[in-house]
Amino acid sequence: MKTQVAIIGGGPSGLLLGQLLHRRGIDTVVLERKTKAHVLSRIRAGVLERGLAALMREAGVAERMDREAIRHDGALIAYGEDSFRLDFTQRAGHSVLVYGQTEITRDLYDAREAAGAPLEFEVEDVEIHGADTDAPSVRYSVNGQPRQIDCDFVAGCDGFHGVSRKTIPDHLRREYEKVYPFGWLGILSETPPVHDELIYASTDRGFALCSMRNPNLSRYYIQCSLYDNPEDWTDKAFWEELKLRLPRRFADSLVTGPSIEKSIAPLRSFVTEPMRWGRLFLCGDAAHIVPPTGAKGLNTAASDVHYLYHGLRDFYENNSTEGIDRYSEKALRRVWKAERFSWWFSALMHRFPGQNMFDTKMQIAELDFLRSNAAAQSAMAENYVGLPY
Ligand code: APR
Ligand code: PHB
Numbered sequence: 001m002k003t004q005v006a007i008i009g010g011g012p013s014g015l016l017l018g019q020l021l022h023r024r025g026i027d028t029v030v031l032e033r034k035t036k037a038h039v040l041s042r043i044r045a046g047v048l049e050r051g052l053a054a055l056m057r058e059a060g061v062a063e064r065m066d067r068e069a070i071r072h073d074g075a076l077i078a079y080g081e082d083s084f085r086l087d088f089t090q091r092a093g094h095s096v097l098v099y100g101q102t103e104i105t106r107d108l109y110d111a112r113e114a115a116g117a118p119l120e121f122e123v124e125d126v127e128i129h130g131a132d133t134d135a136p137s138v139r140y141s142v143n144g145q146p147r148q149i150d151c152d153f154v155a156g157c158d159g160f161h162g163v164s165r166k167t168i169p170d171h172l173r174r175e176y177e178k179v180y181p182f183g184w185l186g187i188l189s190e191t192p193p194v195h196d197e198l199i200y201a202s203t204d205r206g207f208a209l210c211s212m213r214n215p216n217l218s219r220y221y222i223q224c225s226l227y228d229n230p231e232d233w234t235d236k237a238f239w240e241e242l243k244l245r246l247p248r249r250f251a252d253s254l255v256t257g258p259s260i261e262k263s264i265a266p267l268r269s270f271v272t273e274p275m276r277w278g279r280l281f282l283c284g285d286a287a288h289i290v291p292p293t294g295a296k297g298l299n300t301a302a303s304d305v306h307y308l309y310h311g312l313r314d315f316y317e318n319n320s321t322e323g324i325d326r327y328s329e330k331a332l333r334r335v336w337k338a339e340r341f342s343w344w345f346s347a348l349m350h351r352f353p354g355q356n357m358f359d360t361k362m363q364i365a366e367l368d369f370l371r372s373n374a375a376a377q378s379a380m381a382e383n384y385v386g387l388p389y
Contacts, residue, residue, distance in 0.1 A: 006151040013284030014157030015108035019059040029118040044101040047295035049386025052302035069099035078201040084371040091381035132278035159285040168277040180267035185224040187259040202349040208245035267291035274328040290342035341383040
């Protein structure tokens with residue numbers, strides 16, 4: 001088989017890139033290791049920056065997003081019984097959309113299938129060959145049958161555990177990592193959200209987040225130990241702990257119910273450099289991970305897709321390699337800013353094992369400063385709604 005761009009990974013990065021290129025008449029094949037049902041069962045954050053919303057529109061897949069997403073103009077930052085509203089539109093001139101990543105992925109699968117563009121599930125043993133030549137290829141197997149795609153470029157959109165990053169030789173790759181000493185226990189419940197905006201709460205018992213998917217579907221998280229198992233947490237224990245971490249007025253009005261999903265996610269900051277090797281380009285989680293505080297994962301993947309899409313268009317439409325030559329540098333500049341914001345917001349809001357009273361006082365002083373300082377709020381809001389591409 002031959003194509004112009006072989007895309008490894010059928011998560012949001014690979015699908016969005018594929019759809020954008022398809023609209024410009026650039027051929028792609030998407031290879032996904034898992035089944036579609038498996039990809040669509042993964043629950044991830046649900047806050048979209050305007051850059052991602054604009055890309056969805058440009059890809060022609062925004063109809064449901066524009067109908068169902070909830071616009072959020074602010075979020076509540078709580079610490080103990082104190083709180084303040086971070087007004088995104090007032091402080092940064094933009095809002096965000098609340099719309100689950102799973103829905104983004106579903107809309108992209110529907111569009112790809114409607115367009116009849118090639119998409120293979122349950123591919124195994126994917127290998128990238130000749131990335132440092134002018135004629136790369138991807139070898140893989142389906143049901144034990146070997147296959148090969150010859151292509152101009154390979155987009156490595158296969159997430160943190162994919163093969164693309166590891167294809168770049170060790171001596172050409174630098175990795176930067178920070179692992180946090182706690183996790184997030186998250187639940188989904190068919191209950192009305194406790195508030196009409198998100199609540200990020202910091203307390204002596206640890207962090208909590210109240211988020212939502214729609215008016216009858218709530219997503220809540222609490223900071224937990226890395227040694228906890230989701231099965232050890234009954235729904236009752238979760239709700240009790242969440243209430244203890246929210247200002248009283250929210251704890252009192254919280255509607256609880258059975259969880260329909262419960263899982264623990266570790267927190268990690270990770271970046272690999274460069275994001276290109278010859279004709280292989282890394283995109284999204286394949287190149288970087290952020291802790292979920294601030295919901296930058298999907299949005300940072302989207303900015304990579306933006307730079308790569310424009311680079312590839314420049315190549316095919318204007319015969320210029322400028323965009324792809326500068327891809328890694330441009331993408332990384334924005335990646336590191338999202339890494340900084342997620343790291344800062346995580347450090348501000350969580351209680352770290354072994355932290356002393358001085359550390360806690362510093363967190364509270366910073367939150368007090370944020371509460372009373374317009375410039376500090378603007379800096380935070382600009383990062384939250386998303387830095388420009
Ligand atoms: N071959 C083919 N597909 C693969 C391979 C492989 N060797 N390895 C992994 N994959 C697939 C995974 O099964 C997954 O569906 O690549 C896909 C990568 O998707 P994501 O992990 O969702 O990464 P990405 O598309 O970059 O999306 C970034 O997802 O993890 C969140 O926080 C992250 O929200 C961000 C977004
Ligand atoms: C979510 O809705 O799952 C979510 C929202 C905001 C975050 C992280 C996760 O910062």
